[in-house]
Amino acid sequence: MTLSPQSILRHNPPDTSNGFRKCCEAIRDAVPIEEVARRYTKLEPLGGLAWFTGRCPLPDHEDKTPSFYIYPPGRYHCYGCGGRGDVVDLEFGCGDYGELWEAMIALAVEYGVELPKRSERWHEAQQRRVTYFDWAYEVIGEELSRRVFKVLVLPFIDAIIDHKEREEALERAWERWQRKSWKTIAEAVCQGDESVIVALAQVYVETQEAHA
Numbered sequence: 001m002t003l004s005p006q007s008i009l010r011h012n013p014p015d016t017s018n019g020f021r022k023c024c025e026a027i028r029d030a031v032p033i034e035e036v037a038r039r040y041t042k043l044e045p046l047g048g049l050a051w052f053t054g055r056c057p058l059p060d061h062e063d064k065t066p067s068f069y070i071y072p073p074g075r076y077h078c079y080g081c082g083g084r085g086d087v088v089d090l091e092f093g094c095g096d097y098g099e100l101w102e103a104m105i106a107l108a109v110e111y112g113v114e115l116p117k118r119s120e121r122w123h124e125a126q127q128r129r130v131t132y133f134d135w136a137y138e139v140i141g142e143e144l145s146r147r148v149f150k151v152l153v154l155p156f157i158d159a160i161i162d163h164k165e166r167e168e169a170l171e172r173a174w175e176r177w178q179r180k181s182w183k184t185i186a187e188a189v190c191q192g193d194e195s196v197i198v199a200l201a202q203v204y205v206e207t208q209e210a211h212a
């Protein structure tokens, strides 16, 4: 699976979990570190243990003599500033990134690296988490909806003097109110519906007073 920049950015950024480490390993295997290093410094091939050497490209180090070395299997070490790591660390250190995962994704996109997929179990766990949140929002939403009804609709019904008429009106109103999803209330708030916002404020004040 080769990810396009858009499809990568649509997904949540990788965390520092096992999945993230696996992604970094895939980059390390696919992207030649000397190629990335050459964007930032001049490299000379070297015999012996190291592949290449050059002046340190890390921005905080002004390297007068070459102290930067690249060793197999694709790691760098600077004997001047102590900087070390793999190709992702190098791109992160030298490029313009806020987070390590941004450098990882940039290299994945540039080199068309297939990033390892998350396991089935990970996706199932994510799905479960979404479902739990949906349930939670529904419960909270229904409770909120009930309270808004109390503040917004009930005063008008209470104003009906005839007892029987009042009971019937309450039953009808509550039945109709329940048909409205709590999402309707949320939408009304988002659209700046004044009466709903006032009702919410009142619900809030009442809750605060009840706890006081």
Ligand SMILES: [Zn+2]
Binding pocket: 056, 057, 058, 061, 063, 068, 078, 079, 080, 081, 082, 083
């Ligand atoms: Zn250095």
